[in-house]
Amino acid sequence: MRIYEAADYRGMSRRAANIISAHVILKPACVLGLATGRTPVGAYQQLIEWYRKGDLSFRETRAVNLDEYRGLGPGHPQSYRFFMQEQLFSHIDIRPENTFIPDGLAPDADAECRRYNEVIRTLGGIDLQLLGIGRNGHIGFNEPGRAFELETHLVDLSASTRAANARFFPDGAEIPGQAFTMGIKSIMQARRILVAVSGAEKAEIVMRAFTGPVVPGVPCSILQLHPDVTLVGDRAALAALRKTGARICG
Ligand code: GLP
Numbered sequence: 238m239r240i241y242e243a244a245d246y247r248g249m250s251r252r253a254a255n256i257i258s259a260h261v262i263l264k265p266a267c268v269l270g271l272a273t274g275r276t277p278v279g280a281y282q283q284l285i286e287w288y289r290k291g292d293l294s295f296r297e298t299r300a301v302n303l304d305e306y307r308g309l310g311p312g313h314p315q316s317y318r319f320f321m322q323e324q325l326f327s328h329i330d331i332r333p334e335n336t337f338i339p340d341g342l343a344p345d346a347d348a349e350c351r352r353y354n355e356v357i358r359t360l361g362g363i364d365l366q367l368l369g370i371g372r373n374g375h376i377g378f379n380e381p382g383r384a385f386e387l388e389t390h391l392v393d394l395s396a397s398t399r400a401a402n403a404r405f406f407p408d409g410a411e412i413p414g415q416a417f418t419m420g421i422k423s424i425m426q427a428r429r430i431l432v433a434v435s436g437a438e439k440a441e442i443v444m445r446a447f448t449g450p451v452v453p454g455v456p457c458s459i460l461q462l463h464p465d466v467t468l469v470g471d472r473a474a475l476a477a478l479r480k481t482g483a484r485i486c487g
Pocket of ligand 1: 272273274275276277303304368369370371372375376377378398402
């Protein structure tokens, strides 16, 4: 695993965007696995800037997102489809038909999971999967549990995840209790993984993820078993990991 430390969120975002852009430049038709949450927003802004300058094109690129709330459609401001349109897709030249996110309104959850697995397979798998880490160690919406769930599935969101994500919803709004998410196998089959972390509130889980035991109770700990992981973080998020003696590049 490579670990890169930046002084702050801006530097971390720039480093993450650099790695994503390198993939797009070297393989324009690459399959990017994308994430939501606050962490990747700075990287998306940087990619948009490079696209506007003419340094980057996503004309051939395919994007497949990790997850979506069940019950929220693409027009809902808190849906992940809406988020991705706002934060990235509508500002770059990616073709709409090349962007994939689970359908939060799909009436048959099992059929939607099967469909999404097929989407990933048909794309030929994911070249680079971008991941954030939830405070309880979730990746995508793979919540702590007793087993690593393998492919796309419907999850009941934990109280702590719903509380953490309440910041994206207006006061008093109902936060969905379920979500579709790629499974651990779908994520682990990505050829490369880029984990982005920022802020002191992630320091402890980052340390546990990469130095603790690999257990379903800490879903992100499975990343220790992936052969090609790059972790980019700001100083605050990497502070506890650094104390364990992990080798960190500047
Ligand atoms: C959500 C997403 C995750 C994301 C997490 C962390 O729960 N489903 O994919 O990693 O939030 O969000 P943030 O980056 O805002 O800390």
